[in-house]
Amino acid sequence: MTPIDISYSEGNLTDYIYTDYDTYCEQTVQQTSKFLMALYIFIFLLGVAGNGLMITVLLRRRHLLRITEIYLLHLAVADLMLLFTLPFVVVENASGWLFGNSLCKLTGLVKSLSLICGSFLLACIGCDRYFAIVHAITSMQSRRRRTVHITCTFLWLVCLALSVPNVVFLTVKEENKTTLTCSFHQYDIHANNWVLTLRVLDHVCFFLPLAIMSYCYTAVVVTLFKSHKSQDKQGAIRLALLITLVFCFCWLPYNITLLIKTLADLKVTIVNNCDSYDQLLTAFYVTKSLGLSHCCLNPFLYAFVGVRFRNELIQLLCKLGCGRVCMPFIRVWGHSRPSFSDGATTTSTVVM
16 A cells, blocks of 8 residues: 655645555646746745845844844744745746755755744744733843843754754655656655644644734733723734734635645545645645745834834935935834834833
8 A cells, every 4th residue: 555645846836645546646736836936036025125124124233132123033034034945946846946955955944944933933022022011010020131042042943953854854856757846755654744744833833823922912902901091002902913813814824725735635535636636736825825925024013113113224224325215204104103012112101
């Protein structure tokens, strides 16, 4: 009996299932592929610009970073790492894998590491806002820069350990005797178990941070409702809700589709024909692209909404010779109120 293969190659958007009869149903999503590759390029350009600006602004005062800003810096690095794997996907989709076995393993490692770490950094930011606003007084001693650096280092190391098996199982193999692909090509029980583990990790890295964020931001909203500065708290409450809803909107469709796809691959859910599986694959890749777009939104959700960060960004752009372009933003943003993403400012302006 041939083991069921649940691997896939993201680059050429080809997926296949091995059955007990040693046959497979191969699907190639051609029209979706062209659209997704264009979308990947757009996500890459927008994400690199946004996260690059955020890192540049934060590093200009790296010795004066607030607690939340340290998490934001690590989040931007994780997002950039993920974004830099997208050009490899685009090239692989167009011409096959051209970069050798070592880069195949490295990109798989980086992609898994950045996705896992990015999700839990979002949860860390939610926890930090929870302690800074809900327990503003009692958390003053525990919320220290050194503690945050230790937390981030520990998080990176754990996520790296979870991602290392990609180096073992990812390989380059000839597909259809013409094209090389970078995927989990070993059809043994260990490779299949790791692919299943990866899918479980995908779900954990969504639902666990979502649960943490939902609890923390709900407590933040309740605390802000009890405060007396209604004008300030309205913007902070909207932002708390927006952060949770955007994370859910970007990643929930992918997790639902991934669960259905896994059940189909394991024959728990019966897919009657190749057309049905082709539609499932199309939904899988479209929803995954929606999830990847979240790394473009993080700079706008967490950094650009902060008054202090916006002012420093405007100063940076003006120094780069973009003064005329900056003037409309200076007029619009000059009357903005602080949001709860402004770090230490929040506790004094909104809560107390």
